[in-house]
Amino acid sequence: VTILPLGSAVAQSSATWRRWNVTSTKGQEMAKVLAAAIRMLHSQKVEDPFNMYRYAMTHTMDCPHGNWWFLPWHRGYMGYFEQICRRVTGVKDFAIPYWDWSRVQEVPAVMYEPWLTPTTPGFIPAFNDFYGAFAKQLDYMYHKEFTSDQLAELKIRNYTTADDMWKDIKDPPNGPMFFNISQARGLKKENPKLDEFTSNSASKTQVLLSLSPSDFITFGSAKAAHHSDMSGFGPLEMFPHNKIHNCVGGIVYDIAGQPIRDNGGFMQANLSPVDPIFFLHHSNMDRLWDVWTRKQIAYKKPTTPQGTDKDAWEAEPFLFFVDDSGKVAPHYAKEFVEIGKFDYDYEPGTGEEVVPKSPVAVAANAAPGLTQGRVVASALGAGAPASAKFNLASSTPSDAPLFAKVVIDIPAGGFGSTYKILLNAPADTRNIGPGNPHFVELISFFGHDMMSGQISVVVPLRGQQAASMRALKEQTLSVVREDGHGAGNGRNLKLNKGMAMSGGGHEVGNGARLVSVDILSQ
Numbered sequence: 001v002t003i004l005p006l007g008s009a010v011a012q013s014s015a016t017w018r019r020w021n022v023t024s025t026k027g028q029e030m031a032k033v034l035a036a037a038i039r040m041l042h043s044q045k046v047e048d049p050f051n052m053y054r055y056a057m058t059h060t061m062d063c064p065h066g067n068w069w070f071l072p073w074h075r076g077y078m079g080y081f082e083q084i085c086r087r088v089t090g091v092k093d094f095a096i097p098y099w100d101w102s103r104v105q106e107v108p109a110v111m112y113e114p115w116l117t118p119t120t121p122g123f124i125p126a127f128n129d130f131y132g133a134f135a136k137q138l139d140y141m142y143h144k145e146f147t148s149d150q151l152a153e154l155k156i157r158n159y160t161t162a163d164d165m166w167k168d169i170k171d172p173p174n175g176p177m178f179f180n181i182s183q184a185r186g187l188k189k190e191n192p193k194l195d196e197f198t199s200n201s202a203s204k205t206q207v208l209l210s211l212s213p214s215d216f217i218t219f220g221s222a223k224a225a226h227h228s229d230m231s232g233f234g235p236l237e238m239f240p241h242n243k244i245h246n247c248v249g250g251i252v253y254d255i256a257g258q259p260i261r262d263n264g265g266f267m268q269a270n271l272s273p274v275d276p277i278f279f280l281h282h283s284n285m286d287r288l289w290d291v292w293t294r295k296q297i298a299y300k301k302p303t304t305p306q307g308t309d310k311d312a313w314e315a316e317p318f319l320f321f322v323d324d325s326g327k328v329a330p331h332y333a334k335e336f337v338e339i340g341k342f343d344y345d346y347e348p349g350t351g352e353e354v355v356p357k358s359p360v361a362v363a364a365n366a367a368p369g370l371t372q373g374r375v376v377a378s379a380l381g382a383g384a385p386a387s388a389k390f391n392l393a394s395s396t397p398s399d400a401p402l403f404a405k406v407v408i409d410i411p412a413g414g415f416g417s418t419y420k421i422l423l424n425a426p427a428d429t430r431n432i433g434p435g436n437p438h439f440v441e442l443i444s445f446f447g448h449d450m451m452s453g454q455i456s457v458v459v460p461l462r463g464q465q466a467a468s469m470r471a472l473k474e475q476t477l478s479v480v481r482e483d484g485h486g487a488g489n490g491r492n493l494k495l496n497k498g499m500a501m502s503g504g505g506h507e508v509g510n511g512a513r514l515v516s517v518d519i520l521s522q
């Protein structure tokens with residue numbers, strides 16, 4: 001047992017800028033500056049890299065989701081945006097406020113003010129106007145501006161030409177990215193509340209569990225070959241991140257088992273930075289990464305992937321960022337592993353309690369445990385759920401948080417449906433949700449990233465579920481596909497009506513299988 005002194009590496013060191021909780025006095029002030037910045041970025045010409053839609057399109061072209069570059073890429077994207085806002089407004093102490101959705105389980109009221117909602121007159125009203133304004137510019141970028149490296153990155157996302165990108169924005173089978181002004185945000189001012197599945201995923205209980213993994217890959221999403229591949233999700237990305245996106249973006253899970261409504265909204269897909277709330281959401285995600293990192297340091301655990309994994313992770317190029325001088329230049333994941341040059345810190349919020357305030361006794365590192373399950377039914381089709389059985393290893397520490405690592409296989413051309421994870425549920429269980437002891441979580445995908453092949457999801461198990469798992473001899477974890485629901489109701493409904501997809505696509509979920517279930521103790 002070592003006694004760790006509380007060094008500056010653990011406590012937040014004093015930074016030049018502070019990102020405030022949007023509900024605080026300072027946070028409200030910052031939201032007003034953000035509104036002024038966004039108004040100015042909307043007035044930039046399309047040729048200008050500071051144009052708001054151009055900045056948002058960088059997210060369409062390059063953002064990683066479902067892999068270990070998710071956190072560093074979004075830190076860079078946010079960090080440069082913050083500097084650009086400072087530059088255009090001249091407000092020297094500006095920093096992006098954060099939305100602590102564990103405490104405020106609705107869209108913060110200030111985000112309905114002009115320029116803080118995409119329903120503000122002055123935003124582009126409809127897709128045709130957007131296309132009219134940007135088609136020439138995007139063509140120009142493809143032919144004159146993009147480097148061969150950038151073109152290669154775009155090709156990995158199937159954006160070989162500007163037309164490919166337009167098709168994916170306008171009306172692909174998995175739902176559009178552009179929404180007309182009346183449908184630009186799903187959660188309206190009259191009812192800004194998160195649905196019960198989203199509020200559960202964003203709750204303090206789930207956030208604290210999501211901060212408990214002791215290695216980066218379990219916490220910060222799975223290893224992948226390239227940042228446009230979707231290979232797997234850590235708990236923070238899959239649950240609060242994806243669900244807040246989808247919910248604010250109008251994909252609302254009404255009540256357990258009831259149809260999901262898709263009210264439209266930029267936040268549900270890859271043009272999401274058009275909705276200014278994107279920046280408050282990702283500020284909170286980035287804050288939680290910082291909390292996790294400081295917790296790891298306090299317990300003398302690694303903050304990054306290890307060994308050759310670390311080298312591969314840090315060397316990944318991000319080629320599309322524009323900095324506050326308007327320059328687009330290659331950057332590398334390594335630059336965003338720490339807050340570093342962006343030099344901000346956070347007003348403490350939910351999760352801060354996992355960082356010890358006084359010296360910690362560091363126990364000898366108990367190796368994370370793993371119990372393999374046996375898949376007994378693998379088809380993720382309609383009808384009976386897929387399931388796996390397992391007996392928890394007797395070596396599992398009695399107090400360690402438990403996670404189910406669920407791997408599903410989605411056939412090529414298929415895309416995300418919604419899957420409910422249940423624990424020891426009777427075979428005829430239907431329509432259950434948060435509050436039911438057998439309900440574990442709801443998997444919902446986000447965006448238009450390429451999704452096929454095996455995808456892992458690290459699912460936190462709440463206290464009573466972990467306890468019942470330790471008490472019972474044999475466990476059953478089941479995965480139920482929600483028909484006609486999911487990431488984009490409109491998308492799935494279209495397919496369920498038998499609409500043919502080009503390119504050999506599959507009906508949502510058809511042929512999807514449960515590959516494995518492992519129980520991790522962290």
Ligand SMILES: [Cu+2]
Pocket residue numbers: 059063064065074
């Ligand atoms: Cu993103």
